[in-house]
Amino acid sequence: METHAPSLHMSLSTGFLSGSGIEEVSRKIADLPGLFADEPARARMAPDTLVYRVQAFQPVPDGTPGGLYWGTTVIQPGQVGDEYFMTKGHFHKLADRSEYYIAASGEGALILMDTERRARWEPMTPGSVHYIPGHTAHRVANTGREPLSFFACWPADAGHDYDTIARHGFSARLLCVDGRPALVEEK
Ligand code: S6P
Numbered sequence: 001m002e003t004h005a006p007s008l009h010m011s012l013s014t015g016f017l018s019g020s021g022i023e024e025v026s027r028k029i030a031d032l033p034g035l036f037a038d039e040p041a042r043a044r045m046a047p048d049t050l051v052y053r054v055q056a057f058q059p060v061p062d063g064t065p066g067g068l069y070w071g072t073t074v075i076q077p078g079q080v081g082d083e084y085f086m087t088k089g090h091f092h093k094l095a096d097r098s099e100y101y102i103a104a105s106g107e108g109a110l111i112l113m114d115t116e117r118r119a120r121w122e123p124m125t126p127g128s129v130h131y132i133p134g135h136t137a138h139r140v141a142n143t144g145r146e147p148l149s150f151f152a153c154w155p156a157d158a159g160h161d162y163d164t165i166a167r168h169g170f171s172a173r174l175l176c177v178d179g180r181p182a183l184v185e186e187k
């Protein structure tokens, strides 16, 4: 019987994906106006400062029921004012779709918010597995001094609703308070 090498490879230590069919997107400081509480501080930073990078393996067309996607996100260490570098965050477009995150390296926080705008967070350390239920917005912050890398697996028909977060934000922000992460409610 013939065997085929898989077309995708992932480093278990860094999450770096290699192979064919990998899509990549980078988010720099210039791409993230309005994301952080201290917008003047963001605007003063070098526009090409990398905040995070996503690699995604999407073997079936977007929206395919039953399909699964796989991806790695790497968030750089850093802060805008006293807020940690973080992802934009989103609900899924098909709102009941859930997702797994697994931290590979670094230290971080998964910030979750339900449809009642109740927020909570889970610490991310290498090997921690995080189940993100449906109807739950999710974003990750890097709370450490090294890049934070995590794997994600999500349904191909989940889609992304960035709009709700762009308009209303999360109800709380993960800030560095006395040198430690604290989830601080928005006023
Ligand atoms: C996709 C999954 C991740 C994020 C990535 C970046 O459902 O949750 O791959 O896309 O961590 O975050 P964001 O909020 O910019 O898409």
Ligand code: ZN
Pocket: 090, 091, 092, 099, 138, 154
């Ligand atoms: Zn998601």
